[in-house]
Structure formats: C-alpha cells, structure tokens
Amino acid sequence: MLNRSDFLLRDDIVFLNHGSFGACPRPILDEQRRWIEQLEAQPVLYFRESIANLLHARNTLARYVGAEGKDLVYVTNSTFGVNVTAHALSMMLTEGDEICTTDHEYGACDRAWEQYCVAKGIRYVRAEIPMPVPSMDEMAEIIWSKVTPNTKVLFLSHITSPTGVRLPVEDLCARARAAGILSVIDGSHSPGHIPLDLSTLQADVYTANCHKWMCTPKGSAFLWVAPHLQDAIIPLVVSWGARNPVAGDGPLNIEHEFIGTRDYSPFLSVPFAIELMAQQPWDRAQQYGRGLAYVAHDMLVALPGVQPMHASGHDPLLQMATVILPSDVDTDHMKQWLYNERAIEVVVHRWLNVPILRCSAHLHTQQRDIDALEAAVREYLTGFSSRESS
Template sequence: MKTKFLLDPNITFLNHGSFGAVPREVFAVYQQWQRTLENQPVRLLGRKLPSELRAVKSALGSVLNANPENLLLISNVTFGLNLAARSLNLQSGDEILTTTHEYGACLNTLKYLAHKSGARLVQQPVSMPLKSPEDVIEEIWSGVSPKTRLLFLSHITSPTASRFPVAQLCRRANRAGILSIIDGAHAPGQLEIDLAEINADIYMGNCHKWMLSPRGAGFLYAGSAVQAILEPLVVSWGWNVDTPATPEMGLLENLQWTGTYDPSAFLSIPAAIDFQRKHNWINVHMSAQETLSRFLHRFSESFNIPIAYTPEADPYIQMAVLLLPPIKDPEKFQNQLWCKYAIEIPCIEWQEHQFLRVSYQVYNTEADLDRLFSAIEDLMPSFLTTSSHTKSGSL
C-alpha cells in the first residue's frame, strides 16, 4: 500500500495523525479539480459549485449516517469550532465543560470564548489509563453544575489518542439541556461514525486526516434544532440582514460561501471515500488495532513500563500513545528520531507524562514499528533522567 501514497519512501512516517497523507489516486482527482477550476473559473465557482457541493455532502452523509442538509463543508475543525462557539450567546457565570485531554488550539478557542463572555471554562480531569466507558462518563459528568451550558469533547483525543464515549455523553447532555459540541478531528476514517446515533448538537470532523482527503476538507454537522443559532464566522454572500435565511432555503447552505476559495479539496472527498471502500477499510482498522496492541505490549515488556490503556477501555484504533519513562527534553528526543533515524513521530508532554503518539495507517508495516523500537533502544539511555526508574511504574 505504501506505493499507493506519495510519501517519501526513505522515511518512516508514523505521524498520520497530525496532517494526514493522501493516496496518489485521490491526489490525481484533486489535481483534476484544480485544472477544471483553472480551465473555466466562472463555470465551476459561479455556476456549478452549489450542485457539486451538494453531491459531496450526499456522499459524506451516506458514510456518516447524516442528512446532507445538516452538513456544512468547512476547511478544518478549528474553523468549525470557531463558527459554532462564537455563535453561542454565553453569559457571565455560565460554564463550559471540557476535559484535560483536548487539543490545544480548541482549548484556546474555548478560553477566548470564556474571556469574551465571562463564562468559566471547566477542564474536568479524566484519568489515564482510561477506565471503562461508564467510568469515563461519570468522571466527565461530575464536572456538570447547574451553570453548565456547553459540553465540548473530543471523539478521539489528540494528546492521549483515546476514544471517548461521546454518544452516551451527548444523550445525557441533551436530557440536561446542555449543548454538546464534539470534536471529531481524528474520527472520520478511523471509526465508523453514526451521527444519528451520536446525536450531538454539533459535530465537526476532518476529512484530511484519517479519511485521506487533501488538506482543507472537513465538515460541520448541526442538528436542525441548532442550525438557526449558527452565525457566519465570515460574513459573505450567504448572509443578508434584509432577507434572513429560512429553513426552506437551507440554513447551513447560507454559511457555505466565505469568499473566493479553491474548492478542490472538498470536491475530492468522494474519491477518498471510494478509496477506503475499495480497500475494505474495516479490515484496515482491525489489523491496525491488532498490530498496535502487539507493539504496545512488546514495548511495555521490553522497557518495563505500563501500557497507557486498560483492556476494558478498548480506546484506540489506528493511533495510540506509548508511555515513555521520564526523559530529558522530549522535543530533542522527537527531533533526534527524525534527524538521526528519519522517523516522523510526535513526542507529547501531557500532564506529568511523556508519550510517543504512534499513528498506524494502511501504508505502515511492522517493519516501521521495528525501526522505531530500535531507534528508541538506541536513543533512550542518553535521555533518561535519574527519576526514570522510580517513576516508570506509575501512570
């Protein structure tokens, strides 16, 4: 499968999670759209775009089990969260509930929102290793107070590569009258997503990570109850004070145009979906999970360090974290893995822990993990701190 991607064959790429990677045939479709655009810019942008985007939303809706009319195409999750969060009319004293596992840029958006509105941001600790889904729900829910207005959660977390039981939490939030926003940046393409079952008020996902589309392609799902409150983050042709949008006009469609842009990444989403269908993606998930599980056990036994997951939590699919013994200068560790061994993998500091976050995509093989293992064996001794041995047993 490696040859089906454009990745440099001389590197060990174990960081699909950050920015994805696009198969050759999907990239060819992307370039074809760019040529179509260049061939007659007005035909695509001025005439055909609305119907082409409707076709993209229909393809996306079928894999996400969502009504295409509840989907807005967005360039990325960061944009989606800004659009959603800044549409909310939070008041001083309101509370936004989230966890300690969220992505930094999204936390920044929530902090900005709290700062502007006077609301309080509550970051609920969720213990690592994750416990059972029921325990995780209780840990998160214990942060709810009568003032909670918004629940913001990752479906798959960035620093700890863990899956949260979002459907159960959205249901509970819904019953309590709390708005739910789910950050699905890592979920589409890594999980079978059923948006009807999750029933979040707002769910945002990236297609340019695990769904293998070109970068700049994501979606925002908004249930019909919340569509009316969404305001354009960028005011453009869709919004008109004299003729406000009505549900018949399609409330989300009115947010779609944000000024001139290149829609080629959006228009390539169906090709990425086809690629995954053609290559039987459920098997890709299962085999990645098994390979990662074997590797986590091998690493744990060899370095005498716990695995960051409990078996009952079953929280990872194609991305997992390896707990490291305390090391000096994790940034340098990551740089040396790249500079000395051509291994691209993020080294993450989270709370008092340090992790390597391994992404295992269809183009990876066990040989990539073997190379990582040998490189860590080589590098580790010069990075260990004096407390490494005493601390390594506690997560």
C-alpha cells in the same frame, strides 16, 4: 488494497504520525488535481456548477457519517468548525454559564473557547482525566462530575489529540441531551477511523476532519449542526448568505458554504475518496492499521519503564497506539533524536507533565516501520537509563 507505494511519503523517513495531518494517496490527489484544472479552465463555469457539485459532495459525505446533507457544511478544518461554534455559542451564553470540557483537548480549540467565552465571564471548566486513563465508564463519571446547574455546553474530543484516547462521547451526549445541555464534539480523528453515525449520536454540533483518517486532501472537513440549533450557529465569515440563497439549502449551507472565492477541490474530492474507500474495503484497511497499532503498543510497553496509556489495555478500535514513557525522559530531546538520528516521525511530547509517545498506523504503514520504532525507542531508553545511572 492501497499500500505504501500509493502514497507520496518519503522513503527515507519512517512515517508513524498519520494522526497529525493524515496522508493522501495518489488516486485522490489526481482527483483533486482534476478539480483544480477544471476550475482554471473556466472559472466562471466552475463556480456556477459548484452549486450542484457541492450538493453532491455534501450529500455523499452526509450519507457516510449518518447525516443529512442539509445539516452539514464543508469547512477547511476542525479548528475552523470549533471556532464557528464557540463564537456563535458565546453569543447565546451569558456570564456565569459554564462549558464543561476535559484537560486532554486540542490546544487550538481550547484556545478558541477561551478567547470567545472566558472574556465574557463564561467559565471553561476542565475535568481532569488521569493518566494512565481509566475505563470509559470511569472517564464518563469524571467528566460528568464537573457538570453543574450552570453547565450549558459540553465540549469533548471524540478521540483526543495529545493523548490518543477515545472519550465516552456516546454516553455523554445522551446524558447531555437528557439534561438540556448542548454537546459539541470535536471529531477530528473519527471519520474513517471509528464508527460514526450522527443520526444516533445525540450530539448537537459535530465537527471533524476528512483529511486525517479518510485520507482526503488537506482542507476537507465538515461542520454538522442539529436542525434545532442551525439558526443560532451564525457564520464566522459573513458573506452573501441569505441575500443570495440557493434553493433547497438549509440555513447552515446558506450561511457557511460560500464564504468568498476559494478552492473547493478538497471538498469535491471527497465522493471519489469514499468510493475508493469502499473498494479497499475500508473495514479491512482499518483492521490492517489497528493490527499494526496493536503490535506497536505491545512492543513498546514491553520496554523498560514504558506503560500503557489505558489502564485496561490498548483501545481495540484505534489505529493510534499511545504509551507513557519513563517519567524522566526529556521528550523534546527524544523526539529530535528519533528524527535526526533514526529518521522516525512520531509524536513524542509531554502532556500535563506526562511523557507520551503516540504512534499511528494506516495503509502506508508497514511492520518494518514498527520494528524500527521499537528498536530506536529501546536504544534511546537504554542509553537514557545508563546515562541516568552514571
């Protein structure tokens, strides 16, 4: 299996934040470099051949996520995928329509919906999910209780960014489909992390990053759109599109793939990454990460004042462990202290006024990283409470 030495991560940093930007191992970076060098060796040939190469990359990724290549297009990141979708759907929605979402969404994507929709009188309604978060069934009920006859779109993260929580997306997509509501899923954390089968999910739009948990190069993500909606998902960047279609491509590929000259190497490296993942094999890699996340979770919640994020215990599917810190912790100070004094890179922040620590584990993570985190958090919190009581 790939291990720490296969990654370029600095040895002087305890790196426990895979979740934010991923980390790409050397063999995949070498593959990306090969594509970049091919581009620079003969740019015209590269772009001519990119039609077939992208088709292969698209079909390979589609197979991996249970989709068809014609329904999927590579994009640079999920923020881009959400922007395309929010912009296009804002053209379909009218004043008084509602988008139902949660108060645990990623800020940039939240803002995209607000920017495109709220200005047109479309309401953006956030279901409030308490912390510690309740069971999946209870979260589904909380979110669904915000659905009204005006709800036209349900927008949810599959796994939330600020709180590291898996939402009941499977259940809610099925409910939305039955109610005639479009579901748009931000799956930024899903591919390579949790099981993903778009053929059974019943989502209408799914956008996700490969560069997080599949460890592909930065800038490799996808936008998947159900066939019935593809004509409506107009591109954000207007390029040659239908004026210069590639035979066999669907409207999504035609309108969204070629958006001017750009480096396709992140996309073209995905098939190699999927092969490498199979060699690990990836379910073992995931088991390894989950095991460490589980250990981190249990070590952290044993510390004074630290609580689990999930009322019912750690989500057994995740390679991220999120815990709630004592309510008075100055999260900015703690984050800086962990980095400056203990060289630990980990998410510590306040969300909806709840202080949170989110620790990620992947193939480059080692037990000693988790031990270092536990020791540092213990030291910080002990100092913190003695400062408080003095």
